[in-house]
Amino acid sequence: MPGDGSPVLTGDAGATLAGWAVRDLSVGDLLRETAARWPHRVALTEGLAEGTGGAEGTGGAARRRWTYAALLAESERWARALLARFPPGSRVAVWAPNVPEYQIAQYAIALAGMVMVTVNPAYRPNEARYVLEHAEVVACLTVEGFRGRPLREVAERFAAELPRLELVVDLEDPAEFLAAADPRVELPAVDSHGPAQILYTSGTTGKPKGAVLSHRGMTNNVATAALRITAGKADDVVWLAALPMFHLAGCVVATIGTLSLGGNLLVVRSFEAGAVLRLIAEERVTTTNLVPTLMWALLRHPDFPATDIGSLHSVMLGGATIPPHLVRRVRELGIVPIVGYGLTEAACVSMTEANDPDQDLVETCGRPLPGVEVRVRDPRTGRPCGPGEVGELETRGFHTMLEYFRNPEATAATIDADGWLRTGDLGSVDERGVVRIGGRSKDMIIRGGENVYPREIEDRLIAEDGVHDAAVVGLPDDYYGEIVAAFVQRSPGATVTAARLRDVLRAEMSGYKVPSRWFFVDRFPVTPSGKIQKFELRAGWERGEYAEESLDG
DSSP: OOTTOOOOEEBOOOGGGTTOOOOOOOHHHHHHHHHHHOTTSEEEEEEEOTTSSSSTTSSGGGSOEEEHHHHHHHHHHHHHHHHTTSOTTOEEEEEOOSOHHHHHHHHHHHHTTOEEEEEOTTOOHHHHHHHHHHTTOSEEEEOSOBTTBOHHHHHHHHHHHOSSOOEEEETTSOHHHHTTOOTTOOOOOOOTTSEEEEEEOOOSSSSOOEEEEEHHHHHHHHHHHHHHHTTTOOSSOEEEEOSOTTSHIIIIIIHHHHHHHTOEEEEESSOOHHHHHHHHHHHTOOEEEEOHHHHHHHHTSTTGGGSOOTTOOEEEEOSSOOOHHHHHHHHHTTOEEEEEEEETTTEEEEEOOTTSOHHHHHHOOOEEOBTOEEEEEOTTTOOBOOTTOOEEEEEESTTSOSEETTOHHHHHHHBOTTOOEEEEEEEEEOTTOOEEEEEEGGGOEEETTEEEOHHHHHHHHHTSTTEEEEEEEEEEETTTEEEEEEEEEEOTTOOOOHHHHHHHHHTTSOGGGSOSEEEEOSSOOBOTTSOBOHHHHHHHHHTTOSOBOOTTO
16 A cells, blocks of 8 residues: 555455465466366467458368467477577567467467567558667568568568568468477576566557566466456357457467467457358357457448357457447347456456446446556546546556566656556546546646546447547647547448537536537547557647538538
């Protein structure tokens, strides 16, 4: 407890985790442990390959599969190939879509005592170069190409330009690389407290920063998260991994979560709703984690009504604003909706549970996970916030990042001397310990001295017929300092007007919260994980790219 009397909430282990305690376990050790327990279980399956046009050509026996024994053996071979060239502690990038070799590479890097650096395969060359150079990467494991981008060719060009980058390996053609693996080489002991991965933040507020995550933090945090996500059905898990592996939701939540349960990770190279629906039916998928846009894509696809999704027991929704009506729709289908809150710098912080009250399932992010501490403080004054009061969420525990790589100033600004990590997210914790999220603290608008939290307004707008998505930002104003502006994306064919939306909000909210300026957009600038980049909206507004809609209509 801090000395200022700030209330602190600590996650309870709960009935499903009786006797739970933090374990000093590396990612490689977890793989060995799982393979020893379930050597013949299927651990990894290639779901959809790029260019199949769907599930065709990848069905049934045609899909590549690895048992846990085979996955461990292959990962150890790749680890020895890396150690033939580089010492433990080296940083190795994986720049690829969701191919099964991604998981083999991830485990190999961990077993070799090296640090994995994830790179978005959709990055343009200058973006990828920044990450590879900043992370001081010595090897880049990639693929021939992705969506028309020649990844291997670009990586090889970087290898000729960057002094530290010595090796480029094609994940799908690794024979020459693996020839150097000596089976007699003993793999190193890996410190579970040490770094395992560097994940670069998605950049909603500017240049990406590299969050360094520890082995121990990931293996413990995600093991408890996976039990909540699977909603009491932790046996015979088939986890659809549709979110990109460069992101926390893919390489940590889905990958290590499935590993901790001894489940089958079903990887999807690129998302196409109709093909994914067929895959769910064919492979009897039991759980998945998705962002709202992908969940809507499945629910609205014309094949959805005729597809057998009876095996799908639970879906975790996260990564962006979760509309309550989406949660209700998932629940109406007989699927348990799990709403989670997390961030790159702290993995999984809180989640709902299957037996939560309906209102909590629909409107909150549940309670903190075991061992996770949460508190709420005023983002301007640092004053502790009481139950239900909105402020900036802070968290502390084994789950938080070690640092921002090569950025001590940003690290010091994010993690205080007592280990509390400022999430940058607005939220509240009620008297029962339930967490609600209210947007980014940097997005808070101060209009004439009144704090306005965009998330409250956005949630109401998104629930309105004719609105596909919405973002509320503060724009400069000589009188108020800031005024509230709404950027709205209409649903296809909708004709909703600014005047109508203003009137809806006026009937339910204080006047100072109702946007006074309205802009309709065809699409939003988003991060690779689907989060709206509000700083880009403001920059576009400053450049005159958005036409304001009159409220007289």
